[in-house]
Amino acid sequence: MTVRSGNQRGEAQLRVEAEARLAAKRAQRAFAKERPVEELLHELQVHQIELEMQNETLCQSQIALEESRDRYIDFYDFGPVGYLTLSERGLIAEINLGGAEMLGSDRAKLLKRRFSPHVAAGDIVRWQGHFTEALGSDASLNCEIALVRPDGSRIDVRLDSRRMVKEGHAPSVRSVLTDITERKRVQDALSASVEFSNRLIESMQDGLSVVDVDGVHLDVNPALSTMTGFSREELLGSGLPHPYWPPEERDVIEAALQKVLQGQMDTFELTFRRKDGERFPVILSPSAVKDAQGAVVGYMATIKDISVRKQAERALKASEERFRDIVNTTDGIVWEADATTFDCTFVSDQAQRLLGYPAGDWLKPGFWVEHLHPDDRAWVPELSASYTRRMEPYAIEYRFIARDGRTVWFHDIVTVVAEAGAPRWLRGIMVDITRSKQVEEKLREMAADLEAKVEERTKQLRRLSAQLTMTEERERRMLAEDLHDNLAQLLAVIKIKLTTLAAGSLPSAVSEVVALVDQAERSARSITMELSPPILHRLGLMPALEWLGDEMERVYGIAVRVRCDACDMQLGQEIQAVLYRSVRELLINVAKHAKVRDAIVSCLCGTGPLVIVVEDDGCGFDPVDQGRGLSGQRSFGLSSIYERLANLGGAMEVDSSPGNGTTVTLTIPCITDS
Amino acid sequence: MIRIMLVDDHTMVREALRTVLEQDRGMQVIAEVGDGETALRMAAELAPDVIVMDIALPGQSGIEVTRRLTAAHPGIKVLALSTYLDRRIVQQMLDVGARGYIVKSAAGAELKQGIRSVVDGRSYLCPQVTALVTDSLRSRRSPPGDPDDLPLSRREVQVATLLAEGKSAPEIANELHISPSTVDVHRRNLMRKLKLHNVVDLTKYAIRTGLVSP
Numbered sequence: 001m002t003v004r005s006g007n008q009r010g011e012a013q014l015r016v017e018a019e020a021r022l023a024a025k026r027a028q029r030a031f032a033k034e035r036p037v038e039e040l041l042h043e044l045q046v047h048q049i050e051l052e053m054q055n056e057t058l059c060q061s062q063i064a065l066e067e068s069r070d071r072y073i074d075f076y077d078f079g080p081v082g083y084l085t086l087s088e089r090g091l092i093a094e095i096n097l098g099g100a101e102m103l104g105s106d107r108a109k110l111l112k113r114r115f116s117p118h119v120a121a122g123d124i125v126r127w128q129g130h131f132t133e134a135l136g137s138d139a140s141l142n143c144e145i146a147l148v149r150p151d152g153s154r155i156d157v158r159l160d161s162r163r164m165v166k167e168g169h170a171p172s173v174r175s176v177l178t179d180i181t182e183r184k185r186v187q188d189a190l191s192a193s194v195e196f197s198n199r200l201i202e203s204m205q206d207g208l209s210v211v212d213v214d215g216v217h218l219d220v221n222p223a224l225s226t227m228t229g230f231s232r233e234e235l236l237g238s239g240l241p242h243p244y245w246p247p248e249e250r251d252v253i254e255a256a257l258q259k260v261l262q263g264q265m266d267t268f269e270l271t272f273r274r275k276d277g278e279r280f281p282v283i284l285s286p287s288a289v290k291d292a293q294g295a296v297v298g299y300m301a302t303i304k305d306i307s308v309r310k311q312a313e314r315a316l317k318a319s320e321e322r323f324r325d326i327v328n329t330t331d332g333i334v335w336e337a338d339a340t341t342f343d344c345t346f347v348s349d350q351a352q353r354l355l356g357y358p359a360g361d362w363l364k365p366g367f368w369v370e371h372l373h374p375d376d377r378a379w380v381p382e383l384s385a386s387y388t389r390r391m392e393p394y395a396i397e398y399r400f401i402a403r404d405g406r407t408v409w410f411h412d413i414v415t416v417v418a419e420a421g422a423p424r425w426l427r428g429i430m431v432d433i434t435r436s437k438q439v440e441e442k443l444r445e446m447a448a449d450l451e452a453k454v455e456e457r458t459k460q461l462r463r464l465s466a467q468l469t470m471t472e473e474r475e476r477r478m479l480a481e482d483l484h485d486n487l488a489q490l491l492a493v494i495k496i497k498l499t500t501l502a503a504g505s506l507p508s509a510v511s512e513v514v515a516l517v518d519q520a521e522r523s524a525r526s527i528t529m530e531l532s533p534p535i536l537h538r539l540g541l542m543p544a545l546e547w548l549g550d551e552m553e554r555v556y557g558i559a560v561r562v563r564c565d566a567c568d569m570q571l572g573q574e575i576q577a578v579l580y581r582s583v584r585e586l587l588i589n590v591a592k593h594a595k596v597r598d599a600i601v602s603c604l605c606g607t608g609p610l611v612i613v614v615e616d617d618g619c620g621f622d623p624v625d626q627g628r629g630l631s632g633q634r635s636f637g638l639s640s641i642y643e644r645l646a647n648l649g650g651a652m653e654v655d656s657s658p659g660n661g662t663t664v665t666l667t668i669p670c671i672t673d674s
Numbered sequence: 675m676i677r678i679m680l681v682d683d684h685t686m687v688r689e690a691l692r693t694v695l696e697q698d699r700g701m702q703v704i705a706e707v708g709d710g711e712t713a714l715r716m717a718a719e720l721a722p723d724v725i726v727m728d729i730a731l732p733g734q735s736g737i738e739v740t741r742r743l744t745a746a747h748p749g750i751k752v753l754a755l756s757t758y759l760d761r762r763i764v765q766q767m768l769d770v771g772a773r774g775y776i777v778k779s780a781a782g783a784e785l786k787q788g789i790r791s792v793v794d795g796r797s798y799l800c801p802q803v804t805a806l807v808t809d810s811l812r813s814r815r816s817p818p819g820d821p822d823d824l825p826l827s828r829r830e831v832q833v834a835t836l837l838a839e840g841k842s843a844p845e846i847a848n849e850l851h852i853s854p855s856t857v858d859v860h861r862r863n864l865m866r867k868l869k870l871h872n873v874v875d876l877t878k879y880a881i882r883t884g885l886v887s888p
Contacts, residue, residue: 481730484730484757485683485684485730488757488778489684489686489687489757489778490686491779492687492690492757492778492779492781493684493686493687493690495779495780495781495782496687496690496691496694496778496779496781496782497690497693497782498782499782499783500690500693500694500697500782517779518779521757521779525757525759534730534758534760534763535760535762535763538729538730538735538737538758538763538766539737539762539763539766543762543766546762547760547762561825563825600825600827602825602863602867604863604866604867611859611862611863611866613827613863615827615828615829617827617828653855653856653859654856655829655852655856655859655860657851657852660828660829661827661828661829663827663829663830663860665856665859665860665863667859
């Protein structure tokens with residue numbers, strides 16, 4: 001620049017300056033006026049000064065040039081870019097330090113060597129194209145290639161190349177190498193990031209719309225198209241109202257839009273429509289798009305289709321409602337209570353329906369315990385507490401007092417919910433079992449009734465059976481009396497007549513007939529005895545029992561000791577007959593089963609009931625094995641004796657066990673025959 | 675002449691008897707009646723020497739009628755004539771005052787003799803009845819015993835021993851494998867048999883008889 005400005009001063013200017021300098025000299029010497037010589041001298045002096053000045057300028061120029069050259073070299077060598085001059089053959093003619101550094105080698109080693117080996121393999125072709133093109137053109141060309149350093153590292157460079165032509169020299173190519181590794185990385189990253197956002201936008205589940213300030217669609221993502229059913233093409237350029245606005249929702253949406261325009265970037269829950277007309281709920285989140293100066297140039301909004309979420313919400317709500325419905329319509333009262341206080345924390349609606357207390361009452365402390373039936377108020381909480389302590393599920397039945405005073409039976413099925421290993425909550429369901437309890441009660445009553453009826457029937461049967469026994473006794477006695485009154489008398493008369501006919505000695509034939517009559521008489525007598533011993537109704541029970549003892553000894557060969565208290569009690573014919581027949585059966589039992597030859601009959605009377613004890617020291621038997629002693633074939637007699645006595649208000653006690661003999665005690669209250 | 679009244683509800687029997695008695699000149703049937711009440715009235719009215727008395731009469735039995743007759747008319751001899759052939763009935767009849775007892779079928783051979791015997795102030799039993807009485811006398815010779823002395827059964831002895839040892843009814847029931855109510859029955863029975871009234875008496879009895887050692 002200096003050089004140039006020096007040159008530009010030009011000869012004319014130089015002359016002017018020189019003239020000026022000489023005039024100044026002349027002025028200094030004005031008093032010496034030697035004109036011609038002086039004038040020549042002046043010319044010479046001017047010229048000399050001109051020359052001096054020229055020389056001075058040249059010197060300055062040279063200095064400037066040198067400075068400039070040094071600066072250039074500095075620039076060249078130490079510039080931030082690489083300078084590379086390649087010969088026509090592609091050899092490195094010149095390279096600055098920066099270039100050498102880029103190539104990763106000493107400058108000295110690079111000069112006169114080929115450049116192409118430094119180019120990354122993938123970029124060789126491109127570089128060669130670039131080089132060839134640059135050689136054949138005056139234009140400045142650029143190209144980006146990667147270089148590979150000897151250490152293997154890569155560097156991205158931009159080449160700005162231009163052909164250099166010097167007179168008498170082969171053309172060369174001068175290239176400026178700019179390290180663009182960083183830029184490229186940023187660029188790559190940038191493009192990757194743009195691609196990423198694009199991909200993000202593309203792949204977003206949510207719809208995205210970009211509109212200008214007038215609401216015209218500038219861009220939409222595929223999700224919005226999918227969501228609305230309108231294609232990208234249909235949406236781009238479309239203005240207000242947007243095609244996916246349902247006409248009926250327009251007011252609502254525009255109101256939201258108005259808020260957005262006022263800068264109120266809320267989230268809006270709106271209803272949009274799909275192309276096929278279906279309405280669907282969305283959440284729209286708008287944001288303003290501003291330029292560098294902060295002016296709003298458009299709006300961007302994400303649109304989330306929440307119909308699925310809404311459906312899930314609806315399903316959840318429906319499920320909860322269903323659950324509530326089940327809980328509240330179930331017959332039982334579903335409840336939850338504190339495991340230690342039994343205070344309710346929840347009851348289903350059924351609680352009020354069944355018992356009349358509103359749910360609020362149930363939640364009051366102590367409510368449940370206080371409304372238990374008074375008889376159940378102690379044991380129910382106690383039992384519940386014991387199950388709770390053991391954390392065992394349980395079921396109990398108890399009564400509860402309804403608001404209107406009714407007593408309601410509940411079957412309560414309870415589970416214990418633990419927290420941190422300790423009982424925390426009780427949950428259960430109280431089922432109203434009042435009806436079944438009533439039915440149960442009714443059944444019990446019916447059973448009792450039935451039992452009473454059975455007992456009544458049994459009594460009737462007993463009475464009937466006793467009557468039958470009595471009838472039998474009567475029949476027996478009548479038969480016996482008939483035998484006695486008719487047959488026995490007849491036989492007696494026959495014999496009397498036979499004996500008187502042949503007074504004195506009887507002919508043998510008559511004697512034979514008399515013997516036959518005697519035999520008939522004995523038969524009649526023994527049949528009479530068997531039927532009903534006349535002694536019983538002629539002499540009474542005690543003589544009859546004694547006679548019975550004799551008979552037993554005679555017929556069965558067992559010694560029967562009959563010991564009777566002196567007894568003047570008047571027993572009814574009926575009772576006497578029953579007792580007689582009972583003792584007779586007991587003695588026959590002894591004779592048949594006891595395997596002994598002795599038996600004792602004791603009659604104890606006096607104060608209190610009449611007691612007759614029939615005992616033996618025989619083999620005994622197990623009353624339990626004998627069907628509780630009162631049934632079964634062996635003890636049929638015992639059973640019928642028991643029944644007969646029971647009917648007369650008496651009792652029978654059997655004490656027997658194998659090897660211990662048998663004692664049968666008959667007890668009968670003393671009722672005199674009316 | 676022995677004046678005789680027949681008491682029997684069977685006309686046929688009375689006729690037969692009359693036939694038998696009328697064969698004897700010394701005997702005269704002065705009345706025939708069929709029931710006790712008439713017999714009592716006629717006896718008072720006719721004062722027969724001997725009344726031949728059946729036992730199985732309608733209404734009051736011959737035993738009852740005899741009791742009343744002999745009480746009212748000690749002089750009238752009653753001779754029982756019955757088809758019954760039983761020691762106790764015989765004894766009852768004799769106890770209430772009958773002087774003799776003849777089985778009805780033996781009347782043809784025995785009645786006249788019987789009547790004569792009682793009129794003579796002796797008793798008369800026909801051979802069948804005599805056999806009956808001697809049989810019972812023979813059997814009674816073996817254990818005579820006190821009729822009031824009722825023997826205790828083996829069970830009662832067990833219960834008495836345990837009671838005397840101071841055991842309670844439930845304890846005894848448990849030991850003997852019987853029910854407490856049965857123990858109670860035994861206790862009551864044995865007390866009555868022994869004519870004791872309390873456990874102290876029973877203990878004394880048990881010690882005295884060696885059931886338990888003092």
